[in-house]
């Protein structure tokens with residue numbers, strides 16, 4: 264709290280409300296308190312939330328990520344003193360962006376784990392959807408992999424479904440099938456809410472009968488299929504026959520198209536200084552090494568001085584500069600408690616000096632004894648001492664030193680993370696991490712014929728928030744313009 268207040272004073276923020284609850288050590292923010300703050304931001308009563316440390320605010324990086332997203336959606340900002348996340352300053356924005364990018368990565372990793380867990384569940388024969396296909400009941404969680412969350416035919420409605428399939432195979436219409444289901448009161452079943460009555464519209468029938476769970480399959484939604492997960496209600500031939508002519512039957516989703524060449528680390532980040540347009544990566548070929556090159560001509564015009572640069576050299580340089588910029592803002596040292604202790608001693612001394620000044624100020628007895636003039640002199644001395652001690656305490660106040668954003672995997676430095684991503688070929692993740700701190704990298708042509716001109720002479724990195732850049736945007740007209748420095 265104290266640090267938050269002094270931070271606010273230093274940066275000209277005003278505190279309109281405080282809650283210890285939001286700042287509870289080691290805990291998670293309480294939802295009602297957080298919601299109340301959000302509401303006040305929405306109403307324009309406050310501009311944001313300031314916390315001493317992210318981990319006092321949210322138990323996990325993902326919690327913090329979600330909270331930041333909610334606060335920003337409400338139109339506010341989150342300031343964290345310890346991590347120096349403050350979207351109102353350039354370096355604070357840099358920290359915010361790095362935090363969000365790394366937390367986002369963590370979210371995706373967890374997504375992958377979840378994905379793996381789903382795959383495993385499907386392989387064990389578990390029906391993982393929250394919706395139980397009508398005609399089945401889902402068994403409870405058990406420790407026995409043979410029965411855990413397994414689908415079983417519904418004592419009554421398995422027969423309803425079988426009859427629906429028979430009707431479809433005999434060519435009866437969806438309307439008639441829907442009538443049957445409504446007569447029999449076939450319920451929908453969700454794992455959470457149990458059975459619920461429903462009205463079967465004709466349009467729902469194709470989708471209902473297209474469910475491959477009825478032939479005993481469990482699916483993970485990403486191509487993992489267990490064909491013998493549970494007892495089928497119909498056989499495969501009957502199922503196929505029932506699909507005939509159902510063009511609107513639920514089609515399996517096509518997997519996303521993936522290109523063979525991985526995305527380049529600086530795609531969309533590195534730009535030709537001659538025209539400001541993004542440079543295109545070009546793979547190594549017979550003519551030379553991999554490069555980024557200016558596309559030279561676009562629908563918007565011609566580049567006056569197109570650049571080309573070796574890919575590896577540029578990437579090495581930009582990553583190094585990115586890390587250096589990050590290091591400048593992040594020091595991975597925890598708060599020095601000894602320094603804190605020293606500061607507390609100074610504060611105590613200042614408080615003591617203030618007390619003796621105030622005590623003597625009103626000491627009429629002493630004034631009577633030593634006379635007005637000496638008493639005034641004494642008061643002046645005590646006042647000076649108090650002011651000196653106060654100044655010492657203020658100087659000695661340990662700065663809230665920035666720490667590496669909490670989103671980094673435990674014990675991992677930003678450099679290690681970057682190296683790991685690069686080594687493992689996670690170009691997409693590395694690209695978004697770099698883009699979180701870098702707005703653009705401009706490259707100008709090598710004026711000299713000398714091959715060994717240092718990259719630093721040709722490259723200018725613009726960190727996010729450092730300059731007001733006007734860059735070409737998709738779908739907007741943009742005259743090629745040179746960027747100079």
Ligand SMILES: [Zn+2]
Nearest residue numbers: 535538557566
């Ligand atoms: Zn160009």
